[in-house]
Amino acid sequence: MNPFVYLKNSLWAKAAFIVVSVVFFRQFPDFLEWPIILSAIVLAALALAQLLFRDYRQNTWSCVRRSFSHPVAFLIGLVLLCLATRESYPFSHFPMYGDPSPTSEYYYIGSVERPGPGGIVPLPIQTLTKVSSAKTGKMFRARRDAYCKEHSRNREDLTEEDYRAIGEGLLVFLYEKGQKLALAPLPEQWALLHVGISHSSDTGFKEETHVLATKSFSG
Amino acid sequence: MNAQDQSPELTRIGRAFAVPEFHPWEALCIRILFAVVILQTLPLDPMDSGPFKWGSVLAPAKRIVYDAQPLPNGLAHWVDFTFISNPDLQKPLWIVSLVCLASYVAGRGLVLSLPILACIGIAARTLENSQGAISHKYQIVSLILLVQAVIVVAGASRRIFAGKPAPPPGRRPIDRLNDRLIRYSQIAIVAVYVISGCTKLIASEGEWIANSPYIGLYLVKTDRQNYYNKLDAENFGGEVPVAEQMLAHRNLSRIFMGAGLFLELFAFLALYNRFTALGIGVALVIFHQLVIQFMALTFPLNEKVLWIFLINVPFWIGAVVMLVKAKLISSPGQSAG
Numbered sequence: 076m077n078p079f080v081y082l083k084n085s086l087w088a089k090a091a092f093i094v095v096s097v098v099f100f101r102q103f104p105d106f107l108e109w110p111i112i113l114s115a116i117v118l119a120a121l122a123l124a125q126l127l128f129r130d131y132r133q134n135t136w137s138c139v140r141r142s143f144s145h146p147v148a149f150l151i152g153l154v155l156l157c158l159a160t161r162e163s164y165p166f167s168h169f170p171m172y173g174d175p176s177p178t179s180e181y182y183y184i185g186s187v188e189r190p191g192p193g194g195i196v197p198l199p200i201q202t203l204t205k206v207s208s209a210k211t212g213k214m215f216r217a218r219r220d221a222y223c224k225e226h227s228r229n230r231e232d233l234t235e236e237d238y239r240a241i242g243e244g245l246l247v248f249l250y251e252k253g254q255k256l257a258l259a260p261l262p263e264q265w266a267l268l269h270v271g272i273s274h275s276s277d278t279g280f281k282e283e284t285h286v287l288a289t290k291s292f293s294g
Numbered sequence: 295m296n297a298q299d300q301s302p303e304l305t306r307i308g309r310a311f312a313v314p315e316f317h318p319w320e321a322l323c324i325r326i327l328f329a330v331v332i333l334q335t336l337p338l339d340p341m342d343s344g345p346f347k348w349g350s351v352l353a354p355a356k357r358i359v360y361d362a363q364p365l366p367n368g369l370a371h372w373v374d375f376t377f378i379s380n381p382d383l384q385k386p387l388w389i390v391s392l393v394c395l396a397s398y399v400a401g402r403g404l405v406l407s408l409p410i411l412a413c414i415g416i417a418a419r420t421l422e423n424s425q426g427a428i429s430h431k432y433q434i435v436s437l438i439l440l441v442q443a444v445i446v447v448a449g450a451s452r453r454i455f456a457g458k459p460a461p462p463p464g465r466r467p468i469d470r471l472n473d474r475l476i477r478y479s480q481i482a483i484v485a486v487y488v489i490s491g492c493t494k495l496i497a498s499e500g501e502w503i504a505n506s507p508y509i510g511l512y513l514v515k516t517d518r519q520n521y522y523n524k525l526d527a528e529n530f531g532g533e534v535p536v537a538e539q540m541l542a543h544r545n546l547s548r549i550f551m552g553a554g555l556f557l558e559l560f561a562f563l564a565l566y567n568r569f570t571a572l573g574i575g576v577a578l579v580i581f582h583q584l585v586i587q588f589m590a591l592t593f594p595l596n597e598k599v600l601w602i603f604l605i606n607v608p609f610w611i612g613a614v615v616m617l618v619k620a621k622l623i624s625s626p627g628q629s630a631g
Contacts, residue, residue: 126305126307145308147311147565150481153485154485154492157489158489158496163368164436165419165433169430172509173493173496173502174502175506175508176505177511179511179515180515184522197525201523201524202523207519208519210427211427214426214427218426274511276542279538282514
């Protein structure tokens with residue numbers, strides 16, 4: 076039998092080809108990159124048409140064409156579109172908790188009451204600015220990524236000075252939002268703190284805090 | 295080799311995932327319920343006086359107040375959406391929104407009302423997401439609205455540019471449109487969960503289940519973030535026993551977290567028939583409730599659309615009533631009485 080006709084007609088052969096292509100592509104990403112990707116896409120489209128329509132073997136191309144307007148094709152297209160566009164409202168690839176790792180981190184805002192490591196008192200940031208602590212962290216990370224892009228730098232190459240500059244920008248944003256809302260009196264000196272969380276079976280959870288930036292708003 | 299060579303099982307599965315028929319009353323209930331959800335997501339200040347006083351009950355999503363897009367997201371790269379913050383826009387926005395929602399509930403003029411509602415929602419939330427912190431709270435409603443708008447606009451374009459095809463016999467065009475709107479909304483909902491599952495596999499390079507006990511660290515992180523919101527020491531900021539347990543019993547954690555991942559990946563099975571829609575809808579609502587219990591992360595709009603489009607309570611009430619009626623009619627004792 077003609078191998079191409081066999082591949083067209085056998086669902087298992089198509090599935091096997093796609094699986095082998097994916098494994099091959101992962102092992103040798105630079106070898107025959109586009110021919111393999113295109114073959115896998117064409118076979119996936121044929122497999123979908125074969126799954127959806129009974130007259131696939133007689134009217135193959137008509138079935139492929141019809142399958143593009145089938146709800147399943149729409150679902151696949153929407154999933155691929157969201158994965159490709161990533162965070163681009165209203166599309167999203169939902170990266171939260173996507174890669175659990177042995178370390179985590181969070182950020183919070185404090186008021187500098189006196190010099191020294193113990194002189195920073197946490198601020199109820201949502202009460203003051205309506206921006207939650209989780210959003211504060213997201214904003215800091217988004218600002219850090221924008222800073223890296225703007226200065227053509229890698230995240231790993233950022234210095235304490237860079238982090239201070241990014242943090243100060245965020246503190247100014249939050250302070251101004253708090254001032255605009257005027258929900259409560261605001262302290263004069265703000266600090267952005269980073270907390271790293273780790274876990275070991277001996278000591279349990281460990282949280283290490285360090286100050287990223289401080290900003291005075293007096294005068 | 296003839297047409298019968300194709301496995302009938304496979305094509306039966308294909309047909310099951312196609313657009314099913316929904317009863318007009320069922321479609322109306324779904325439209326009314328979803329209209330309420332849309333209203334709750336619109337960037338409108340509740341009106342405390344005048345003829346729209348009842349709006350304060352239905353529209354908790356307030357006007358968005360931002361005068362800049364410091365870190366643009368999505369369409370904000372090209373469009374300045376800060377106009378939506380303008381307080382002078384509130385009254386016209388209220389009127390347009392109410393007219394569009396009435397049109398949506400009536401199922402008339404959808405080709406105008408759905409794109410307008412989608413645009414208002416997407417503009418407001420894009421502006422909100424362009425402040426540096428991306429939120430997924432309203433994403434599912436905007437996505438459903440966008441999908442519904444695309445369906446009606448594509449249908450209208452086909453009619454205009456390809457000539458009006460003769461309507462197939464049996465079912466009214468409005469009912470066929472409703473069938474498509476509901477089916478594609480269900481697709482948008484399950485797609486959200488399938489995407490989330492796929493991202494977990496891609497981002498972790500297939501090791502998500504193996505690494506899932508580390509979600510315990512995120513539970514601690516969420517607890518601390520909740521504490522620092524309002525310095526609420528009564529409920530947050532102390533020990534997080536579930537997180538400890540997750541890391542102490544890693545294989546048990548993997549089973550539970552793996553079940554959640556498989557639920558997300560196979561959420562598309564909800565499209566197979568009404569029973570799978572009910573089962574997966576209920577399972578996803580339970581999944582959200584567990585997330586609320588353990589992480590204090592709420593996705594109320596996701597739960598609402600699951601209730602409306604997948605669980606579909608009006609259909610099951612109708613089905614039970616019809617079943618009881620049929621039993622009563624066929625029961626000889628009842629007919630004798």
